[in-house]
Amino acid sequence: MLRIIVASMLAAAALLHAPVSLGKGSSGTLTCTVHSVHDGDSMRVRCPGERGTIALRMEQIDAPELQQAYGTRARDRLRELCPVGTPVTIQASGRDQYGRLLGNASCDGRSVNEEMIRAGAAWVYNRYVTDRSLYALQDEARAARRGLWAGRNPEAPWRWRWRYQQR
Numbered sequence: 684m685l686r687i688i689v690a691s692m693l694a695a696a697a698l699l700h701a702p703v704s705l706g707k708g709s710s711g712t713l714t715c716t717v718h719s720v721h722d723g724d725s726m727r728v729r730c731p732g733e734r735g736t737i738a739l740r741m742e743q744i745d746a747p748e749l750q751q752a753y754g755t756r757a758r759d760r761l762r763e764l765c766p767v768g769t770p771v772t773i774q775a776s777g778r779d780q781y782g783r784l785l786g787n788a789s790c791d792g793r794s795v796n797e798e799m800i801r802a803g804a805a806w807v808y809n810r811y812v813t814d815r816s817l818y819a820l821q822d823e824a825r826a827a828r829r830g831l832w833a834g835r836n837p838e839a840p841w842r843w844r845w846r847y848q849q850r
Contacts, residue, residue: 713773715739717765717790722749723757723805725783728771738783741796742776743812745840746805752838753804753831760804760830765790803830806839 715728718736723746727736747754775786788795799805803824807817825832
């Protein structure tokens with residue numbers, strides 16, 4: 684009986700330390716480290732047990748493209764929230780069409796997705812939003828003219844990309 688208990692405990696310990704499977708249907712909570720921040724809604728993270736880095740795309744938000752008005756400031760805001768080397772907790776929900784991990788991220792106990800909207804550094808991504816409370820944060824940022832909302836006619840990134848692709 685003791686052998687069975689010990690074997691069960693060893694098997695459970697091995698599962699706890701096994702590499703995180705980040706396959707196509709990835710979901711669950713991961714704790715990783717920020718490796719780099721590319722723009723206002725994506726970063727590369729290093730997760731325990733994984734080789735190399737993993738591309739993470741914040742779900743439900745869409746930040747301006749780097750070439751777009753406010754794009755570099757949105758990236759810089761994300762870098763402030765999640766500096767390189769910082770632990771990041773990711774509530775993963777799957778992968779996008781480019782193979783990036785999708786999720787809600789938290790750095791220093793703060794929801795990055797919410798903070799980017801609250802700061803006026805990103806839009807609620809209408810096409811993919813599931814948390815309707817993000818709209819209230821966006822409305823507050825717009826009313827206070829924070830971030831991109833201080834501009835005269837801020838253009839949603841999905842519209843900007845569509846317009847840019849039409850050229």
